Amino acid sequence: MNMTTIRSRVPLKVGQNHVPCEIVSFNGLPEDKEHVALLFKAETLLSSEAPLVRVHSECLTGDAFYSSRCDCGQQLNEAFDLMAEQGGIVIYLRQEGRGIGLYNKLDAYEHQVAGLNTFEANKIIGFDHDLRTYHSAAAILKHLGFQKIRLLSNNKNKSKELKKLGIDVIEEVNTQTYVTEDNINYLKAKRSIDGHSLAV
Ligand SMILES: Nc1nc2c(ncn2[C@@H]2O[C@H](COP(=O)(O)OP(=O)(O)OP(=O)(O)O)[C@@H](O)[C@H]2O)c(=O)[nH]1
Ligand SMILES: [Zn+2]
Numbered sequence: 110m111n112m113t114t115i116r117s118r119v120p121l122k123v124g125q126n127h128v129p130c131e132i133v134s135f136n137g138l139p140e141d142k143e144h145v146a147l148l149f150k151a152e153t154l155l156s157s158e159a160p161l162v163r164v165h166s167e168c169l170t171g172d173a174f175y176s177s178r179c180d181c182g183q184q185l186n187e188a189f190d191l192m193a194e195q196g197g198i199v200i201y202l203r204q205e206g207r208g209i210g211l212y213n214k215l216d217a218y219e220h221q222v223a224g225l226n227t228f229e230a231n232k233i234i235g236f237d238h239d240l241r242t243y244h245s246a247a248a249i250l251k252h253l254g255f256q257k258i259r260l261l262s263n264n265k266n267k268s269k270e271l272k273k274l275g276i277d278v279i280e281e282v283n284t285q286t287y288v289t290e291d292n293i294n295y296l297k298a299k300r301s302i303d304g305h306s307l308a309v
Pocket of ligand 1: 164165166167168169179180181184204205206207208209214217218221227231261262263264267295299305
């Protein structure tokens with residue numbers, strides 16, 4: 110199916126202010142999910158050689174409720190701050206809980222309270238450690254004309270997968286490390302088991 114898009118102007122809160130943002134919705138993505146792209150400084154992006162891109166996996170508890178069990182909300186804020194300044198694209202992928210969904214993630218949290226790490230917790234409830242794919246992210250980037258990017262992420266697997274899907278990731282820009290007493294074990298597991306670039 111050919112991909113079609115609709116663009117809506119939705120000012121978003123960045124720091125204390127609202128800044129212009131175009132939210133793009135898609136018809137004809139590889140997956141039947143409501144992924145969106147947020148374009149900051151949309152009018153300048155096509156002339157940028159390699160815009161900053163964050164491919165962000167949905168985290169209701171972190172992104173909307175600002176939970177201290179993870180770092181997602183703060184990473185998203187950092188992306189918004191940078192992109193309000195220099196322009197950029199957030200691709201917001203609806204793959205909550207590394208693809209296992211919200212209810213399963215909440216279940217996995219309780220296994221972590223009981224002592225398992227985030228990956229062992231996935232296993233014990235019947236899932237692999239990361240079910241995410243980046244086909245839709247690559248399709249979105251290509252469709253919007255951004256084949257060469259700088260990727261804002263600490264997850265080396267993300268850039269590896271995007272490269273395999275034909276995206277030219279010319280730079281991996283790390284986010285800051287957002288440690289809380291509730292997420293420190295989670296961040297340590299991501300660094301030591303999954304190779305994330307995190308200062309913990
Ligand atoms: N299954 C599971 N998912 C989690 C857990 N904590 C956070 N998540 C989900 O993990 C996803 C974010 O993954 P991260 O590994 O933090 O970040 P990343 O996107 O891989 O890498 P960055 O680009 O560096 O942020 C979101 O979908 C969260 O909902 C957990 O304990 N279990
Ligand atoms: Zn999170």
